[in-house]
Amino acid sequence: MKPEELKYNASHEWVGLDSDGLAVIGITDFALEQLTDLVYMALPEVGAQVTAGEEFGEVESVKAVSPLYSPVSGEVVEVHSELVESLEKLGDDPFGNGWIIKVKLADGASLDGLLDHDSYRKQCSDA
Amino acid sequence: MELQSTPLSAWHIANQGRMVDFAGYQMPVQYSSIVQEHTATRTTAGLFDISHMGRLRFEGNRAHELLDHLLTRRVTDMQPGQVRYSLMCNEEGGVLDDVLISNLESPSGRPYFLLVVNASNRPKILKWLAPHLADYPDIAFTDVTDATAMISIQGPSSLSIIQRLFEPSSANLRYYHSVVTDQMSKPCVLSRTGYTGEDGFELIVRAEDAERVWENLLLAGREAQIQPVGLGARDTLRLEAGMPLYGHELAEDIDPFTAGLGFAVNLKDRSFVGSQSLQAIKSNPRETSRVGLRLTGRRAAREGAKLLDRDNRVVGSVSSGSFSPTLQIPIAMAFVRRELAAVGNTLDVDIRGSRSNAEIVKLPFYQRENA
Numbered sequence: 001m002k003p004e005e006l007k008y009n010a011s012h013e014w015v016g017l018d019s020d021g022l023a024v025i026g027i028t029d030f031a032l033e034q035l036t037d038l039v040y041m042a043l044p045e046v047g048a049q050v051t052a053g054e055e056f057g058e059v060e061s062v063k064a065v066s067p068l069y070s071p072v073s074g075e076v077v078e079v080h081s082e083l084v085e086s087l088e089k090l091g092d093d094p095f096g097n098g099w100i101i102k103v104k105l106a107d108g109a110s111l112d113g114l115l116d117h118d119s120y121r122k123q124c125s126d127a
Numbered sequence: 128m129e130l131q132s133t134p135l136s137a138w139h140i141a142n143q144g145r146m147v148d149f150a151g152y153q154m155p156v157q158y159s160s161i162v163q164e165h166t167a168t169r170t171t172a173g174l175f176d177i178s179h180m181g182r183l184r185f186e187g188n189r190a191h192e193l194l195d196h197l198l199t200r201r202v203t204d205m206q207p208g209q210v211r212y213s214l215m216c217n218e219e220g221g222v223l224d225d226v227l228i229s230n231l232e233s234p235s236g237r238p239y240f241l242l243v244v245n246a247s248n249r250p251k252i253l254k255w256l257a258p259h260l261a262d263y264p265d266i267a268f269t270d271v272t273d274a275t276a277m278i279s280i281q282g283p284s285s286l287s288i289i290q291r292l293f294e295p296s297s298a299n300l301r302y303y304h305s306v307v308t309d310q311m312s313k314p315c316v317l318s319r320t321g322y323t324g325e326d327g328f329e330l331i332v333r334a335e336d337a338e339r340v341w342e343n344l345l346l347a348g349r350e351a352q353i354q355p356v357g358l359g360a361r362d363t364l365r366l367e368a369g370m371p372l373y374g375h376e377l378a379e380d381i382d383p384f385t386a387g388l389g390f391a392v393n394l395k396d397r398s399f400v401g402s403q404s405l406q407a408i409k410s411n412p413r414e415t416s417r418v419g420l421r422l423t424g425r426r427a428a429r430e431g432a433k434l435l436d437r438d439n440r441v442v443g444s445v446s447s448g449s450f451s452p453t454l455q456i457p458i459a460m461a462f463v464r465r466e467l468a469a470v471g472n473t474l475d476v477d478i479r480g481s482r483s484n485a486e487i488v489k490l491p492f493y494q495r496e497n498a
Contacts, residue, residue, distance in 0.1 A: 060427065062165075
């Protein structure tokens with residue numbers, strides 16, 4: 001997906017709608033640069049409910065554990081479980097093959113209120 | 128409170144050091160990646176700014192007497208050039224700090240002692256020393272921390288790098304020995320010591336010489352692919368080497384025997400601050416002791432993670448833990464009830480609500496060859 005067309009959490013998760021209308025969620029290149037040395041990722045099961053702003057998993061580096069916050073509410077319909085075995089894939093293509101979960105949006109849920117690309121980049125450069 | 132910088136802070140910032148607050152100092156946690164810096168130290172050489180450590184100088188005929196009274200290991204029998212790892216305890220036998228004490232001689236031939244303390248403990252130790260120093264007005268005491276910098280070079284290539292920069296008489300230092308020398312006419316205290324489990328050296332130089340000496344070490348180590356190393360890898364290296372870190376494995380409510388540091392307490396024919404309590408604790412140990420743990424899976428048990436026995440009773444807690452870059456498994460140090468602390472025992476560890484299996488193993492986790 002094109003980073004310019006995605007929406008963002010301030011906590012560095014991205015989300016975009018695919019051709020089936022599913023919300024695809026991942027973490028940004030900026031977050032991965034900050035994390036380095038990833039060793040583990042905990043992901044939800046297919047069928048789990050996620051809520052905007054709440055934790056849906058965690059990623060662990062040598063140094064620390066970071067929660068992953070869902071940018072949207074809905075039901076997990078696909079989990080990129082191969083990532084757990086090859087976390088380097090995340091860094092190789094964070095906005096493409098580094099996707100983490102796909103979510104069927106709950107009724108009334110949307111991507112409104114999330115940061116657009118420019119605001120997100122601005123936040124990163126201010127940090 | 129404003130963060131203190133070290134004489135090398137500007138270099139770290141100019142060279143992609145990611146700066147964090149550590150014990151009131153602005154220090155680099157990493158430059159490239161923790162794993163890369165860790166691996167460089169294990170395979171070639173790593174260069175560390177450890178200027179945040181406190182450096183205290185004692186000079187006078189009775190300096191050894193005072194230090195002998197304050198440290199858990201004997202000072203009075205230390206030979207010139209010798210370095211000792213020791214502890215400072217309070218009257219109750221709780222650990223105030225773990226330290227290195229060196230018996231040195233200045234270029235003009237005056238003997239003195241240098242005490243290296245943890246950055247986080249320096250204010251406390253200065254306060255602790257004050258009344259004792261008042262009893263010894265003839266001792267010239269100087270806190271030389273701010274006037275100097277401290278640099279550590281660690282790893283299998285560190286000896287050959289030091290040999291390029293120092294006179295052979297200095298570079299031939301034995302392990303846990305120290306010498307007052309110079310690096311291209313810049314005064315330097317050179318010690319064969321470290322906190323990584325590798326061969327290595329620690330250098331104390333004048334603050335104004337710090338950048339030059341640092342650059343000289345990087346240049347001399349270029350062929351060996353020396354890398355600057357931040358506090359992140361310093362922590363994973365010392366953890367693999369089974370070395371305690373104050374605030375984790377050591378604290379005022381932990382005694383040396385519980386911490387597994389009985390070797391650093393010499394009670395024979397001497398009396399020092401805390402010795403009576405330590406004698407009592409030694410003959411009647413407290414209920415927990417420090418152990419090493421190897422975990423299954425990939426998730427690390429971090430500080431505070433609880434250890435549980437088969438009946439789900441909390442029997443201990445993790446003091447330090449990380450994924451081990453060398454062993455490629457999660458490792459941890461923990462305090463566990465003594466009756467369960469035998470090597471080979473297995474326990475459960477609660478990692479944020481889910482369980483992993485932990486086996487008690489012998490420390491250190493990592494030991495270099497020929498050590």
